[in-house]
Amino acid sequence: MIVHDVIAALGLEVAAGADHLDNELTGGYASDLLSCVMAGAKAGNVWVTLQAHTNVIAVAELLGLGCVIITEGVRPGEETLSRANEKGVPTLLSKESTFAVVGKLWQLGIRSPK
Amino acid sequence: MIPPLITRRARELGLELIAITDHNSAENVEAVQLAAKGSGVAVLAGMEVQTREEAHIVCLFDTVAQVLAWQETVYASLPPLKNREEVFGAQFVVDETGDYRRTNERLLLASTALPVEEVVAGVGALGGLCIAAHVDRQAYSLLANLGFIPAGLALAAVEISRLTPPEEATVRYPQLRGWPLITSGDAHRLSEMRANMLVTCCQPSVSELQLAFRGEGGRKVKLFP
Numbered sequence: 010m011i012v013h014d015v016i017a018a019l020g021l022e023v024a025a026g027a028d029h030l031d032n033e034l035t036g037g038y039a040s041d042l043l044s045c046v047m048a049g050a051k052a053g054n055v056w057v058t059l060q061a062h063t064n065v066i067a068v069a070e071l072l073g074l075g076c077v078i079i080t081e082g083v084r085p086g087e088e089t090l091s092r093a094n095e096k097g098v099p100t101l102l103s104k105e106s107t108f109a110v111v112g113k114l115w116q117l118g119i120r121s122p123k
Numbered sequence: 124m125i126p127p128l129i130t131r132r133a134r135e136l137g138l139e140l141i142a143i144t145d146h147n148s149a150e151n152v153e154a155v156q157l158a159a160k161g162s163g164v165a166v167l168a169g170m171e172v173q174t175r176e177e178a179h180i181v182c183l184f185d186t187v188a189q190v191l192a193w194q195e196t197v198y199a200s201l202p203p204l205k206n207r208e209e210v211f212g213a214q215f216v217v218d219e220t221g222d223y224r225r226t227n228e229r230l231l232l233a234s235t236a237l238p239v240e241e242v243v244a245g246v247g248a249l250g251g252l253c254i255a256a257h258v259d260r261q262a263y264s265l266l267a268n269l270g271f272i273p274a275g276l277a278l279a280a281v282e283i284s285r286l287t288p289p290e291e292a293t294v295r296y297p298q299l300r301g302w303p304l305i306t307s308g309d310a311h312r313l314s315e316m317r318a319n320m321l322v323t324c325c326q327p328s329v330s331e332l333q334l335a336f337r338g339e340g341g342r343k344v345k346l347f348p
Contacts, residue, residue: 043270062176062238064269
């Protein structure tokens with residue numbers, strides 16, 4: 010499954026990183042504590058969070074995540090989006106809650122990292 | 124934590140400088156300053172702001188006018204929710220004798236909508252300084268919530284809690300290397316007040332503290348474990 014499949018299935022808005030929507034997804038992780046994400050998420054994962062700070066992009070880049078989904082209708086600032094474009098991190102927006110987004114990802118067959 | 128008792132406890136502990144840093148509010152600062160008049164205890168005007176990222180940032184100012192100006196920004200950035208006393212306790216504003224003046228009905232324990240960068244910039248523009256609070260804790264911590272300190276953030280210092288001995292701070296948290304480290308009481312009760320940092324500076328002011336945190340101009344801080 011690639012990022013584009015998730016965008017289509019969940020009706021997500023692509024806010025940044027549109028050149029990398031063919032990233033292959035290896036699993037999923039959800040947390041708003043970036044320290045936990047750094048320890049728990051794996052390369053190629055989709056990360057679901059409502060944090061929109063620029064550090065989100067730095068962590069996604071550090072771990073080589075497949076994409077980030079920012080939930081609850083939170084809109085990242087310009088700095089976050091330009092950094093995401095620069096680093097090639099697909100940054101997707103949803104109006105739904107993290108709970109609802111994760112449920113839909115699970116239905117698509119995306120699982121926790123081993 | 125009524126003003127005369129705070130002042131008395133500070134004197135018992137030999138504290139010469141304290142700061143009042145209520146959560147997302149500064150309405151009790153002036154009362155403590157008045158209560159401390161003539162006691163030898165200097166009281167800085169402050170606030171512990173909860174940022175949009177749910178990180179706690181302690182802001183310190185020289186004057187009540189400055190912190191109240193900052194409070195306007197904070198109040199405008201809080202969700203329009205009322206405190207529920209039966210769940211979170213009452214939020215009293217008192218006078219310098221500790222007598223009841225009014226109840227603050229805002230839900231003060233919520234996050235503001237202010238990103239950490241806006242807090243630091245806004246406080247700085249009013250002449251205050253910012254300290255990332257208890258970064259070694261699991262909750263409400265800049266390190267826990269954002270993983271590392273955002274590049275270029277103009278913090279005056281980073282505070283570690285009693286969980287971390289000062290000499291181990293950068294071993295446990297390599298992200299803290301290069302940042303001025305301080306400790307503080309973070310006292311929510313009189314019994315939690317303590318003397319744990321010795322600041323050598325010319326006067327109890329924001330600019331002097333900034334120098335002391337950086338160890339510049341002969342000013343310095345010494346932390347007691």
